[in-house]
Every structure is written in C-alpha cells, then in structure tokens.
Amino acid sequence: MSNPISLNNSLSSEPVSRLKEMRTKALKRRLRNLGLQIGVFIVIMGAWQLLANYKLIDPFFFSSPKAIFLQIIDWFQNGTSQGPLYTHFIVTFEETILSFVIGVILGIIAGYALGMSEVLSVIFGPYIQMLNALPRVVLAPIFILWLGLGMSSKVALGVTLTFFVVFFNAFQGVREVDRNLVNNARLLGANKRQLAVHVIIPSALTWILSSLHSSFGFALVGAVVGEFIGATKGLGFLISQAQGAFDTTGVFAAMVLLSITALIADWAVGRLEKRFIAWRNVRQD
Amino acid sequence: MNSTTNISLANKPKQNDPVMIELSGVSKEFVKPSGEVHTVLRNIDLQIGKGEFCSIVGPTGCGKSTTLSLVAGFDQPTNGTIKIQGETLQGMNQHAACVFQTENAFPWKTVIDNVSLGLTLRGVEKAEAYKEAKIWIERVGLKGFEKHYPHQLSGGMRKRVALAQCLIIQPQILLMDESFSALDVHTRSLMESELLTIWEETSASVIFITHDLEEAIALSDRVVVLTAGPAATIKGDYQIDLPRPRNVSEIRFDADFMRLHEQIWNDLRDEVMISYEQSNQS
Known part of the structure; x- marks a missing residue:
C-alpha cells in the first residue's frame, strides 16, 4: 500500500515545480512584450515631441x-x-x-x-x-x-x-x-x-x-x-x-x-x- | 459448424416479420448543371423486415447513400414508391433516425443537450428529456461527459453521442451512412460490437451503408449488393445466417463467415472493377 502512495507523491511534486517554472516563463514573456510596446510608444512620441520642440517640423501643422x-x-x-x-x-x-x-x-x-x-x-x-x-x-x-x-x-x-x-x-x-x-x-x-x-x-x-x-x-x-x-x-x-x-x-x-x-x-x-x-x-x- | 447455422436459422423470428420498409421500382435521377440527366438508381425493389439488420454494399459512387436519403425522406424518388409500414412515405420519415458518416452532434450543444434534442423537439419537458438522456448517455458509455462539448470528445465518443441521439427517440428504423468509416480500426470494431449489443435490445430495423464487406457481414442479417453506378440496381441479396449474439472482432475467422465473404465478394468484385475502370476513364 505504501508503494503507490510514495510513487504518487514523487509524481505530483515534479509537475508542480514544472508548472511553476512554466508560469514564470509565461509571465516574463508578457512583461517583455508589454515593455516593448511601451518602448515603441515612447520612441515615437518622444521623436515627435523633440522634432516639434526644435522646430524641425512646424508645430502649427503637426502640433506635438x-x-x-x-x-x-x-x-x-x-x-x-x-x-x-x-x-x-x-x-x-x-x-x-x-x-x-x-x-x-x-x-x-x-x-x-x-x-x-x-x-x-x-x-x-x-x-x-x-x-x-x-x-x-x-x-x-x-x-x-x-x-x-x-x-x-x-x-x-x-x-x-x-x-x-x-x-x-x-x-x-x-x-x-x-x-x-x-x-x-x-x-x-x-x-x-x-x-x-x-x-x-x-x-x-x-x-x-x-x-x-x-x-x-x-x-x-x-x-x-x-x-x-x-x-x-x-x-x-x-x-x-x-x-x-x-x-x-x-x-x-x-x-x-x-x-x-x-x-x-x-x-x-x-x-x-x-x-x-x-x-x-x-x-x- | 453447419448444425449451429441451421439452429440459428430456425431460431430467427425475423424471417416472417412484417415488412418495415418497402421500395418498389424506385429510381432517382438528377439533372446535371450541363443539362444532362444523370441516373443514380434504377428500378430498386427491396423489402426490409421489422427488426432486420440489412447492409447495403457496393462500389464507390453507386448510390448507396442516395438510397439511404430516399428512405430518410431527405429526397424524393423520381419514380417508384417507398412505403414505411405500408404507408407511402411523404416528406421526412417520422420513424427513422440517422447516424451520418460525418458529425451528428451539434457543436454548440453539450452532450446532454445533443442527446436530449430529439425529445425536446417533440415537446417533452426539459427535465424529463434530461432524465431520459442520462440513461442513454450511460448506456453508450459516456457517463460523466454530459457537460462536454463535442469537440472535447474523441471521434469514437462522438459516434456514441450520435448513437444515443438517434436511439433516444426509439426509432423503428435506424439508418447508418458509413457511420464508422472515419474511425480507426480498433475504435471501429469496438463501436460495431456496441452497436450490436444495443440494437439487440431494440426492435429497430437497420439499414447500414458501408463499402466494407467484412463489416457488413459481421453485423447484418442480410447483405444487399448494388451494381456500379450510374444507374445502379440490386445485383445480389444474401441472407447472413451466422448465429447471434456475435463477437464482431472474432467472427471474421469463422469458417461460415469466410464462405459468405467469398460468395458475396465474387459478386461485388466485378462491380468494383467496373467502377474502378470508369473512374480511370473520366
């Protein structure tokens, strides 16, 4: 009787750690994607703002x-x-x-x-x-x-x-x-x-x-x-x-x-x- | 071996039973888009008794499925009449249910909603229909899957749903259109034997369409061979006097089975060759 129980334990602990690992991986991927999305926003808006500030584009037509x-x-x-x-x-x-x-x-x-x-x-x-x-x-x-x-x-x-x-x-x-x-x-x-x-x-x-x-x-x-x-x-x-x-x-x-x-x-x-x-x-x- | 066959023949009450389905002089023609008339079936005379399990075999494209859709009432014959229990069939066949080759189950309904559909459509109250559906779901071995959607089930399980969906309305005629041909070999033989077990408890007549002669012999009381299309008609009609209950997976090794197989195959082979040559020409 003890054998199958210990077998069960060893079987269940391994997937739990695997699951945790996969979850952190997925979380990291999401954070990276979000970071990149925000990065693109900052680059575009920043460039626009800078160009407008230095009058490289006319703020009257392009605003900022x-x-x-x-x-x-x-x-x-x-x-x-x-x-x-x-x-x-x-x-x-x-x-x-x-x-x-x-x-x-x-x-x-x-x-x-x-x-x-x-x-x-x-x-x-x-x-x-x-x-x-x-x-x-x-x-x-x-x-x-x-x-x-x-x-x-x-x-x-x-x-x-x-x-x-x-x-x-x-x-x-x-x-x-x-x-x-x-x-x-x-x-x-x-x-x-x-x-x-x-x-x-x-x-x-x-x-x-x-x-x-x-x-x-x-x-x-x-x-x-x-x-x-x-x-x-x-x-x-x-x-x-x-x-x-x-x-x-x-x-x-x-x-x-x-x-x-x-x-x-x-x-x-x-x-x-x-x-x-x-x-x-x-x-x- | 011979003696057992004879005994089973004598025991069979189905021989003298009343006629359930009667096709007389049935033919079916379509008008092709090009304007030509295409004859699918010609002069089919067929009587199927109450509780009889009849298979229809024939080469590809010979009109097996057309025969079935005529009996179901999906389509009307061009000539001839179809009588169900002596009454000429008009519109849908009220006494029949059909297991299709593809899907029977509605993908947007759970298993229990799929199975109980035949009853709810007939105005049975939902609670009552569910109660009955649970019995059938258990009978086809799907207990615990009531709330699943069809796409969550395997091909074999979906066929079980289809069977339960058909049988819950207690049809007097069960139509099967190459129902198991999409399944893998093992699931298929499992489903075949379950079909027999369940069918033996009902009194339904079965028309079983298949291109697999072994399957036809293993399951049926009778095998009807159609000629190669176009204008297919009945070539041979064989009584399968193997004893019941049958073990579908092992009956293939039975000497009587092999004798019948050889006899029917001799008939079918010529038609398959004709059909093959036609398909090569076109």
Whole structure:
C-alpha cells in the first residue's frame, strides 16, 4: 500500500515545480512584450515631441504630443469652444451604438431571409450588390437633406455602412450550415422554427459575430463622417470645427478621443463574442 | 459448424416479420448543371423486415447513400414508391433516425443537450428529456461527459453521442451512412460490437451503408449488393445466417463467415472493377 502512495507523491511534486517554472516563463514573456510596446510608444512620441520642440517640423501643422495632451485635459476641465466635451462624446457614442444595433438587427434579418429563401436571394441579390458597390459616403448629404442636422441623419448613414457587413456574413453563415446537421435535426423532428433556433442561427452566429468588430468600426465611421459633413454636436463636428480654425492640436486631440472610444468598443464586442461562442473556446482538459 | 447455422436459422423470428420498409421500382435521377440527366438508381425493389439488420454494399459512387436519403425522406424518388409500414412515405420519415458518416452532434450543444434534442423537439419537458438522456448517455458509455462539448470528445465518443441521439427517440428504423468509416480500426470494431449489443435490445430495423464487406457481414442479417453506378440496381441479396449474439472482432475467422465473404465478394468484385475502370476513364 505504501508503494503507490510514495510513487504518487514523487509524481505530483515534479509537475508542480514544472508548472511553476512554466508560469514564470509565461509571465516574463508578457512583461517583455508589454515593455516593448511601451518602448515603441515612447520612441515615437518622444521623436515627435523633440522634432516639434526644435522646430524641425512646424508645430502649427503637426502640433506635438504635449500640446495634444494638454488640449484634452483642457477640454475635460473647461469644455470645448462648442460646449462641454462630454456632450460631444455622448452624441457620437449614441449615434454609433444606435446605428450599430439597428444595422446588425436589419443585417441579420435580411441575411437570414435571403439565405433561407432561394427566390428572395435571386430577386434581391443584384440590388444589394449594387447598393454595396456604392460609396456610402455620398449618401451623407442626402441623409442630411432628408433628416436634418440632428442625430437621425448620422444614424441612417451608420446603418447603411454596418448593414452590409453583417448582412453578407449572416447570409453566408446561413448558406454554409452543414447539410447533414440540418438533415439530422429534421429527422429528429424539428419544424421550421426549431430548425432555425437549434441549427441555423447558432451555426450562422460564428460568422455574424466575426463581422461585429468591423461593423462597429463602420458604425463609428458613419457617425463621424456624418458629423463632419453637417452637425451641431459630436466628435466629428469638433474635428471639423478645429480644422476650420486651423487648430491642428484640436484635430489630433479629437482623433485621440475617437480612437480610445473605438478601442473600448472593440474590447466590449470581443467580450460579447466570447460569451456567445463559448462552445468554441472551451479548452480540452 | 453447419448444425449451429441451421439452429440459428430456425431460431430467427425475423424471417416472417412484417415488412418495415418497402421500395418498389424506385429510381432517382438528377439533372446535371450541363443539362444532362444523370441516373443514380434504377428500378430498386427491396423489402426490409421489422427488426432486420440489412447492409447495403457496393462500389464507390453507386448510390448507396442516395438510397439511404430516399428512405430518410431527405429526397424524393423520381419514380417508384417507398412505403414505411405500408404507408407511402411523404416528406421526412417520422420513424427513422440517422447516424451520418460525418458529425451528428451539434457543436454548440453539450452532450446532454445533443442527446436530449430529439425529445425536446417533440415537446417533452426539459427535465424529463434530461432524465431520459442520462440513461442513454450511460448506456453508450459516456457517463460523466454530459457537460462536454463535442469537440472535447474523441471521434469514437462522438459516434456514441450520435448513437444515443438517434436511439433516444426509439426509432423503428435506424439508418447508418458509413457511420464508422472515419474511425480507426480498433475504435471501429469496438463501436460495431456496441452497436450490436444495443440494437439487440431494440426492435429497430437497420439499414447500414458501408463499402466494407467484412463489416457488413459481421453485423447484418442480410447483405444487399448494388451494381456500379450510374444507374445502379440490386445485383445480389444474401441472407447472413451466422448465429447471434456475435463477437464482431472474432467472427471474421469463422469458417461460415469466410464462405459468405467469398460468395458475396465474387459478386461485388466485378462491380468494383467496373467502377474502378470508369473512374480511370473520366
């Protein structure tokens, strides 16, 4: 009886030390990567700052990291020339979220309908291709004419951008469902609705979720471009105002805020994705 | 040796059982993209009794799987009729379940959700369905894996999920489309013998599609040989009078098994050669 126990002990202590070793190695690798990432940031920003300080590049056209940073602080503390910063921020964010949600829902519905129905896809296929080939930015003036300078014209533009990304992925996802799985479910007694719930939608979801990253980006593009062309609020409006006043620092500062928004949104979509396709991410243990 | 065979024949109640599946004059044609008509099956007459284990063998591309999809109701025959228990089949075959060559299990469902699906689709309450599913999961030897996803399981285990998923609805017809051909040799013979053990407790008729003659003889009451395609039809129909229960891994060394194998292979060989020459020409 004592033999197997001692054997167990010697077996279990070795993997524990190995595990520890591997963990410290992984930690070191992460620290190194983080260090390099920060290093790149410092080099680029430092070079920019130095070049601007010594007037090797014209600070009027290129601004400098310090000025941009101070501008953002100033906006936070004192508000912009066009009112407090957060109102612009909220407006852009709201437009983006609205056009994202509406575009995704419409895209999924249309993708599912056309993916399931041969007739619908034959009828509408060419028209959708045609609309998608159109550079959507040219629609912005029309939407502003129709819907005014407010939020709805930006949302409409964002929807036209996000819709197609999600639509094509949903369509493809529905088309690519494994025929055997569909047959299996039908044989097990699934009706049309059950087939959609248990087989087609879960299968298409991987495709749809992979499109959400890029479609969120497009929603943001829609909001900003719309504000750029005609608006009274929003980060895009802020950029166009700064540009009109030859304020490059303001343009860059608004750009930094925009990219931070985009990063946060991307992270949130990533979380959503993980949540919905958990069955894919579970590791074999 | 002969005497045991005779006894087993006399003991077999399956011979005079009612007809479960009846194909009469069935043919299947497709229109190719080029506009030509491609005949897959021609004039198939086949009757399979209740509780009978029938294998269909034939060279590659001869329409074995097409036959199966016609019986399942995935596809309709161009000519002829298919009757299930005397009733003409329309739409999906309500009495059948199918184990496919590829995957049966839905990758986004856990083992227990996969197995209980057939019941929940029929409106059985979830708790009730889970209870029944647990019994089947244990029966196919997957106890403890209820919460696993299919991709966490080995190929053999996924086939067990497929079996449980099919059998939980207690189908009167079990269709198997080269179900074990993707498995390695050892897992395969293990799954074959488990299939027999479970099947012997049910009264399901089985149509087993395979290109492996040994597998067909080892498992079946009856082996049907199809001719080489296109326009395949039935070439031979053999009763396998080996006693049950069978030991699938050792029955291959049995003298009767070898006799049957030689007899059927003589039939099948010509078709395989025809099919091989056709594939070389095209």
